Amino acid sequence: MTIRVLLADDQALLRAAIRILIDSCDDMEVVDEATDGARAIELARTHRPDLVLMDIHLPGSDGLAATTAICADPELSATRVLVLATSDMDEEVAEALRAGASGFLGREATADALLDGIRTVASGESLLSPLATRALITRYLAASAEDRLATPEDLAALTAEEREVLGRVAEGQSNAEIAEKLLVGPSDVRAHVRQAMTKLGARDRAQLVVIAHQSGLVRAVPPRSGAR
Incomplete structure (x- = not known):
């Protein structure tokens, strides 16, 4: 089974590098690319990918808003979101996971870690670093x-x-x-x-x-x- 991935990132060079990396694998492929949150939502509904690799800092309708919309759409219930961010910031991690993201990776992740992360999240498991787990738990435990x-x-x-x-x-x-x-x-x-x-x-x-x-x-x- 081929994992179908939608890339959502506003940096053309990074998108190109990730596309080459993903398309070099026999078990996954890039179905399309989005440069802002609104386009990510539109393309997710068009392609219904297995996974959206989401930059949390997209322009316009940002990655958090796009993640929320995709995860809340009943027709996209089979689509998972793996969030990329520049660092393990507590607030960003908690907000992304609260919105429904299934995993989190820092943008400094290695190529192997990225590919393993895609496979992990696409299989239905979550991908959480200890720091991301702590941020998630702390945020939810404080909920009313x-x-x-x-x-x-x-x-x-x-x-x-x-x-x-x-x-x-x-x-x-x-x-x-x-x-x-x-x-x-x-x-x-x-x-x-x-x-x-x-x-x-x-x-x-x-x-x-x-x-x-x-x-x-x-x-x-x-x-x-x-x-x-």
């Missing part, structure tokens, strides 16, 4: 009651296995790591994650992380000095 994604009572819908997997997802463990710890297959972990997302109304793993903390299932917030 009506803005919270879940309460402790909501976890009653989960099985014991789903709760265990949810807790490990919130700690930043990958499916492979969870499978190894629980002595089950990766497909079992994926099934538990999907069930937890369905029962808790989460769009992706990033929201599962938030739910685990808001509901009290996991209480430790990643420290500011955590390794990337």
Whole structure:
């Protein structure tokens, strides 16, 4: 299966470099390019890509607004957004993930990290550095009651296995790591994650992380000095 990617960045040289990098891979291709937020939204609706690689600082309707519109569009429910920004700024990370982005990468990321990130997010997993995770959790834990994604009572819908997997997802463990710890297959972990997302109304793993903390299932917030 080929991962179809929409590039949204106002820097022509960077877009060209990323296009060459992506098109050199057998499992992904660039379907189009946007130079501002409004165009990114338009092209996402036209092509319905698997993933939008979104510059958070687009001119006009910026990357945050475009991310919000794309993630809120029911017809684009299968499209994931991977955000690029110049640095791990708490506010930007939290806003992008709150808008529905499934992952975050600094613009200083290596070529291999970028390609791995695209594959990770396109597969349905989230891509969060420890700092991004901390920013996300801190922002959501400060939310008012009506803005919270879940309460402790909501976890009653989960099985014991789903709760265990949810807790490990919130700690930043990958499916492979969870499978190894629980002595089950990766497909079992994926099934538990999907069930937890369905029962808790989460769009992706990033929201599962938030739910685990808001509901009290996991209480430790990643420290500011955590390794990337």
